[in-house]
Amino acid sequence: MDVKYLFSSVDMLKTANCSINEDLxxxxxxxxxxxxxxxxxNSVYLWGRLQTxxxxxxxxxxxxxxxxxxKTFFYSQNVIEWSLxxxxxPADGSDLVKTMKDRFKGDPRHVQMANLFKPWTDQMAENNTPSNMSADVYGEGEGEEIVPEGRSKNVRASDVLSLFEMEEGAMTEIYGSRDxxxxxxxxxxxxxxxxxxxxENETHVVPRGFLYKLPNGNIVNAPYYKGCWAPQIIFNRYFVMHNLLWPGAVFFQDMNTGVHGFFYNGDGIKNLDLPFMLKC
Structure with a gap:
């Protein structure tokens, strides 16, 4: 929200269940x-508050x-001194952040651990298939039956070992290990x-399926879920939209004066369950 309309915008934020300490x-x-x-x-905007x-x-x-x-972004923890x-x-920063579900500590110098797993491919599955998993073919024609080597044709349910009962070494032999x-x-x-x-990239007020232009000049489809914005009109004057993909992101507008803005007030964790929360 524009600093020129900071005081009026803060009042509008209250209608969106978002408030800032009056003393600040x-x-x-x-x-x-x-x-x-x-x-x-030329202008300065208050973008949001990330809770830690x-x-x-x-x-x-x-x-x-x-x-x-x-846009040149700054952050501050005492609302007086601002840091760039x-x-x-890191180049893989986006992939790392997507795997992190814990909240921010509130210390910019704090180092956090993140797991970046490689996707499992068919080639990796072939390379990690145990050599002793061969099979014998019994019978001929369409009715032939494939039975693992060393096993009899009559296998009882009690003879089958569940995945939970297998030892870690056997699981590693079958599925391989991550790096x-x-x-x-x-x-x-x-x-x-x-x-x-x-x-910034995922909270544009753009309908799903529309084309929009990125700052680098690339034109892409809007990759947002249908229904990720929840609009409502309050007091027949304020138009408010809450973003469900990033809880805490809100767009607001005073329909009488035209003053509008965007503010994020969340913990910086994406709602990955949104596709399962919306109607098909």
């Missing part, structure tokens, strides 16, 4: 104006021209940058 608003306004002056931005286990991250961005093409969000995070190097580390500051970038 004047301090937040002064710090954002100072951020705009120091960096010579300790000190929350307040997020803002500024731009020099068209805000769609280039890094843009040189131990799949566990990687990522700083919370980098995770914050990746999360903000993902929310």
């Amino acid at each position: 608003i004047p301090v937040l306004y002064d710090s954002l104006i100072r951020l705009q002056s120091e960096n010579h931005f 286990l300790s000190d929350d991250y307040f997020l803002a961005y500024g731009h020099y021209g068209n805000p769609v093409n280039k 969000i890094p843009t040189d995070y 131990s190097d799949a566990t990687k580390m990522i700083k919370e500051e980098d995770r914050l940058a990746v999360t903000v970038d993902m929310i």
Whole structure:
């Protein structure tokens, strides 16, 4: 939301069940104006607040021209001093963040562990098939029966070993093992940058199936689930839309004055269960 309409936008946020401490608003306004002056931005917007286990991250961005093409993001934990969000995070940062379900600690220097598993392919399954899993063919023609080597044709249900009863070594022999190097580390500051970038790309108010242009010039389909926005009209004046894919993301507009904005107030965890929550 634009800093010029910060006070009125904060009042509209209350209708969307989202509020900011009243004592922080004047301090937040002064710090954002100072951020705009120091960096010579055309405009500065308060983007959101990411909730953590300790000190929350307040997020803002500024731009020099068209805000769609280039946004410079900052974060602050005391709403006075602002730090630049890094843009040189690891190349596999998006894949790492998608596997992380724990909340932010509130320390930008905190290092978190993430598991990056490789997808299982048919070629990997063939390479990891045990050599002793051969079979004998009994009978001829269409009625022939395939029986594993060393087994009799009459196998009882009690002779079948369930997967839960198999030892770890046998499971590794059949299915193979993941690479131990799949566990990687990522700083919370980098995770914050990746999360903000993902929310920015996935909370556009664009109908599903429409084409839209990315900042880098690529034109892609809107990859959002049908029904990911939950709209409502409050007091016959305010139009509010909650995003279900990223809980906490809200778009609001005063239909009388035209003042509108976007604010994110969540824990930075994506709702991957959304496809199962919507009607087909």
